[in-house]
Structures are given as structure tokens and as C-alpha cells.
Amino acid sequence: MAQEYIFWPMIVMALLTFIPLGMMPIKRIQSALRGETTPDDYKLGESARVPADVSLPNRNYMSTLEVPVLFHVLSLALYATNRVNAVFLSLAWAYVVLRIGHSIIHLTYNRVMHRLVPFAASNFVLIVMWVMFALSLLRFGSN
Template sequence: MPNTVLILWPMGALAALTFAMLLAMLITRIGAVRSRQASPRDFALGDTERVPRHCRLINRNYSSLLELPVLFYVICVLLFVTRTVNDAQLMLAWAFVAFRILHSLIHVTINHILFRLLAFGAAVTVLGVMWVLFFVRLAA
């Protein structure tokens, strides 16, 4: 059984990805305003059609990193506090992070819908398995 603290590393990696997308969003928005492709008002209530596509993609990806990953952070904290981290859960946690990184890269570059869906679906599946394994172990 691995050290329980090891589950915090995939959480940190996913948080780093989220902060990287936040920084990318800031940089692209400032660039869009400076180049007069958009005005600050275009961001007031979300992204208008004037906002360049790459800005909208990064913004949507950032939002996505604040949705499903909430369940990832919760399961990791539960594993940590119950001291039920094991090798399988640790590998699954890293797999989830890898699939989310892949999803983000696809989303903000080529944005190929099928590839993005496959990466997202893989992440959802891994996360679901993490939750099931947690409760199976808890019930045992």
C-alpha cells in the first residue's frame, strides 16, 4: 500500500493544469482586447461572438476543469482522510489527470470532437471506477 500522501500529487497536477488554463485565458483575452478583436464589454456576460475562437475555446476548457474534476478532488480527499489509498487508486488518479491533460490539449488546439469525446469519456470512466472501488472497499 502506497503512502497516503501520494494521492495529493495528482490533485496538484490537475490544479496546475487548471491554473495554466486560467493564465492562458487571461493572456488570450488581453491579447484580443489589445488587438481590438474584442472589447472588455465582450467578456462582461460571457464571451460574445466578437471574441476570437481561440479565446472562447480556452475559456470553455477552463470552465470544464472546474466541473467534473470537483468529483475527482472529493474522491481523492476521501481516500486521503480514510487512509484507503492503494496502488490501484493512485494509478487511476494519475490516469484521470492524464486524460484531462489530453482532453485540454485536444480542446484548445485541434478541437476534434471525437478525439475530445474519447479523452473525456476515458476520464469519466476512470473517475467512476475510482468511486466504485472506494465504496466497495468501504463496505468490506
């Protein structure tokens, strides 16, 4: 299998990160134009005056940068050790699809129990990937 295939789920994950990043200034400017917030409301993050719909893209953006860092690191490790195979690639795509589902729910109707399912499932997939990677290192050593 071409090792470079692992970069496609990484690219899609990066694109997912750019969506809330692009939404943040739009929501903040709209809020300022409505008189709901001022620049001081963002001086130390977000003040209590910032409406939930304005805070949401920022929180989603942070979420796409937290645990997914471990996904990106693992993907690069798989590439560097020549361990990208159909199983890892399928799990990588499963992780990304679950994160997309989480973000769609988070950025739209935001029901916590609904977004918990893809969030928890994505974390489970990532843990499985890391365990499999570690076992492959133990079992086969370096290539």
C-alpha cells in the same frame, strides 16, 4: 503505501487548471488590441463577438473545474479514510493523464471526436474509482 501519494495527481490536476487560466487574459488582451473585442464583450461571460480562439481557454478552464471536482473530493476521501493503495493511485494518475490529453487536444487543434476519447475515458475511470471507494466502505466499514 504512503497516503500522501494521492496528493501528487491532485497537484498535477491543479496545475492543469492553471494553464487555461493563464491563457485567458493573454488571449483576451490580444483580442482587444486587435480591436476584435471590448471589455463589454466579457460583462456577462462572453458575447457572440468573442472569437473562438479567445473563448477556448475559458471553456477549457471551466472543464477543468467541473467533473474534476469529484476527483479532488474522492482523493481527499481516500486520504481521510486511509484507503490510498496502488490501485487507487494508478487510477488517479490515469485520470490525470487522460485529462491532460483532453486539454492538449482542446487547446490545440480541437477536433471534437479526438478529445471525446480521453474525456469519456477519464469519466469512466472516475466512475470506477467512486464505485470502488463505495464498495470499500460497504465491505470494510470505517477504519
